[in-house]
Amino acid sequence: MQKRIFIKTLGCQMNEYDSNRIYDSVKRLGFEKSQDQDNLDCYVLNTCHIRDKAKEKVYHEIGRVKKLYRKKNKPIVVVAGCVAQAENQEMLNREPYIDIVIGPQSYHKINDKLKNFIKGDKIEETDFDTVSKFNYFDNIGNKNNKVSSYLTIQEGCDKFCSFCVVPYTRGPEYSRPFNKIISEAENLIKNGVKEIILLGQNVNAYTFKEKIKEYRISDIINTLSSYSELKRIRYTTSHPRDMTDDLIESYQENSKLMPLVHLPVQSGSNKILKLMNRKHTVEQYVEIYERLKKINPKIEFSSDFIISYPGETDNDFNDTISLIKKIKFINSFSFIFSPRPGTKAANLVQIDKEVSKERLLKTQKNLFKFQLDMNKSFINRPIDVLVENKMDGQKKFFGRNQYMNSVIFEGNENYIGKNINIKIDNVNQNSLFGKIEKKMRAA
Numbered sequence: 001m002q003k004r005i006f007i008k009t010l011g012c013q014m015n016e017y018d019s020n021r022i023y024d025s026v027k028r029l030g031f032e033k034s035q036d037q038d039n040l041d042c043y044v045l046n047t048c049h050i051r052d053k054a055k056e057k058v059y060h061e062i063g064r065v066k067k068l069y070r071k072k073n074k075p076i077v078v079v080a081g082c083v084a085q086a087e088n089q090e091m092l093n094r095e096p097y098i099d100i101v102i103g104p105q106s107y108h109k110i111n112d113k114l115k116n117f118i119k120g121d122k123i124e125e126t127d128f129d130t131v132s133k134f135n136y137f138d139n140i141g142n143k144n145n146k147v148s149s150y151l152t153i154q155e156g157c158d159k160f161c162s163f164c165v166v167p168y169t170r171g172p173e174y175s176r177p178f179n180k181i182i183s184e185a186e187n188l189i190k191n192g193v194k195e196i197i198l199l200g201q202n203v204n205a206y207t208f209k210e211k212i213k214e215y216r217i218s219d220i221i222n223t224l225s226s227y228s229e230l231k232r233i234r235y236t237t238s239h240p241r242d243m244t245d246d247l248i249e250s251y252q253e254n255s256k257l258m259p260l261v262h263l264p265v266q267s268g269s270n271k272i273l274k275l276m277n278r279k280h281t282v283e284q285y286v287e288i289y290e291r292l293k294k295i296n297p298k299i300e301f302s303s304d305f306i307i308s309y310p311g312e313t314d315n316d317f318n319d320t321i322s323l324i325k326k327i328k329f330i331n332s333f334s335f336i337f338s339p340r341p342g343t344k345a346a347n348l349v350q351i352d353k354e355v356s357k358e359r360l361l362k363t364q365k366n367l368f369k370f371q372l373d374m375n376k377s378f379i380n381r382p383i384d385v386l387v388e389n390k391m392d393g394q395k396k397f398f399g400r401n402q403y404m405n406s407v408i409f410e411g412n413e414n415y416i417g418k419n420i421n422i423k424i425d426n427v428n429q430n431s432l433f434g435k436i437e438k439k440m441r442a443a
Contacts (some may be wrong), residue, residue: 001040004034010057011048013236014199015081016349017150018107019046022080024140025111037068040075047081049165049340058083058252059095066097076117078102078110082169086342087307088126092186098122104155104170106128108136111257118354128171130155138180142256145191147388147417153181153220154200157327159239160342160360162277163306163337166201173201175208178215185224194417195386204238218246225256226359232386232402236262237304240280243288252295259296260403261332263288264304268323269316272309277344282323289327300374300403301327305334308356310348317359324366330374330403334363368429375405375427382437383407385422387415 005026009019018330022044023176043065047058058079065077078100079091085103092098100113103126113123135204144150152376154169185196198220200206205266221233233256234320240263250257261284271283291374292299336356350356378401385399385407397411399422408431409422421437 003029003031004036004039005031005042005044006034006037006040007044007046008061008238009046010054011046011081013150013197014152014155015046015048017152017199018081018104019044020144020150021140021142022046022107025137026114026138027108027143029111029115030162031114035213037065039072042076042078044078044080047079047083047167049082049086053338054083055087058091062095062097074344076100076114078114080104080107080110080406082165082413083313085126086165089124092124092440097121100124101126103127105133108133129262130171130174134176134180138184142184143191144188145193147193147386148195148197149188149191149193150197150199151181151185151188152176152199153217154206158205159202159203159241159279160277160344161178162275163309163340165340165343168342170201173205175206177302178210179354181220182223184247185230186227189227189229192417194230195234196230198233198235200235201237202239202242203235204242204244216244216246218244218250221247221250221254221257225254230256232258234258234260234404238263239354240265240278240285240288248288248295251292251299251376258402258404259299260302261299262302265323266304266306267309267312267316268320269312270319272316275311276306276309278326282319286323286326300330302331302404303327303329303333305332305367306337307360308351309337310345310350312351312359316320321362321366324363326368328370328373329367331371332367333440334360334367336360372427372429374403375429375432378405378424378432379427380424382421382423383432383434384419385409386419387411387417389416401432408433409435411436 007019007023015115045061048054076099077097079098080102081104082102088101091101099124102110105128106125154175156173157166158173160167206215208215218440224233225228265285266276266278268282299372383401386400387397387399389398391398396408399407401407407422422434423437424432426433
């Protein structure tokens with residue numbers, strides 16, 4: 001009898017990739033993905049620890065599932081991901097409704113845990129076993145056939161930023177073998193994938209040594225670009241310390257590498273960057289920006305900002321606003337600092353909430369201005385769009401341009417997976433709207 005599983009994913013792109021790979025694994029046990037949460041055999045919540053109140057969101061979601069199954073047979077409830085890694089046994093102690101807690105580096109064990117699950121038992125699996133995990137999944141084909149697909153090349157972090165839990169939830173930096181990455185990419189391309197987004201907590205720190213050859217992320221990008229069926233290549237998330245010369249030069253030589261650089265800076269103040277243990281300065285960041293713009297003037301930047309980090313003065317904050325105005329980031333994420341248990345910054349004195357809210361509003365006002373200005377610059381221009389899908393319940397289709405802008409237009413399903421020219425006639429802060437050019441180029 002077919003078993004039904006529902007996987008809910010919270011947080012980052014790597015969690016989306018992990019959820020797809022979890023499903024590739026459990027499918028071997030006879031589980032089929034369900035969109036209906038009412039009659040499940042297994043419910044998986046893949047969690048993220050980066051954002052505020054991550055732990056509370058998990059318990060809220062489990063409470064919702066518990067209510068849904070109050071008068072039904074309970075599914076096996078699995079909490080996976082970074083909150084699972086951070087809280088481990090405590091989750092089982094606090095919420096008896098949870099059956100299995102499994103961390104990000106133990107996903108290769110999920111089939112064994114489900115297959116041998118006995119009702120009433122509680123299972124916690126949070127060992128760091130990255131090599132075994134990837135070896136396991138390397139033997140299972142990645143079934144993702146979306147137009148745009150994620151591909152993890154690196155996990156973990158050795159930077160130990162004062163505010164960040166990643167080194168504790170994902171472990172030390174690990175780079176996958178080069179040939180395994182290319183093999184998975186080839187499989188995705190055979191599935192019909194047209195865009196690959198390379199993933200890692202420090203994706204541009206990727207380094208794999210094999211005999212006399214040392215591979216970097218630029219080697220992956222350049223190798224993937226040789227596949228004619230693949231149209232676009234992106235990567236995220238990168239660190240300023242790891243923007244090496246070879247990667248920067250790739251933007252001059254490789255037309256398939258998209259000209260949007262997501263490079264988190266976090267603050268425009270050197271004092272705050274030092275307190276954060278970011279290991280880069282504002283000047284070094286600006287130098288990277290200027291080198292890339294010189295190599296390719298079409299390049300634009302997006303970033304992440306932590307506002308009101310403990311110790312941030314008005315002058316420090318104004319330095320951040322000055323940097324935003326200098327770079328003119330076209331799409332960025334900004335959040336008020338919130339402490340993460342176990343990190344160096346967890347017990348620092350926080351800045352007044354009202355002051356923090358004012359600073360965040362000012363930050364976002366500037367960021368949104370440059371984002372909208374960029375979007376307006378596309379009006380009455382034909383732009384290259386990779387069409388991803390038909391929008392749910394609508395006649396419109398969805399795609400993205402080279403800067404990751406959402407583009408919405410009317411078309412037909414023959415355009416899915418193709419690059420087409422869309423003339424933009426309207427925009428808002430988040431999306432572009434247009435029509436297919438009469439003299440359309442499709443590839």
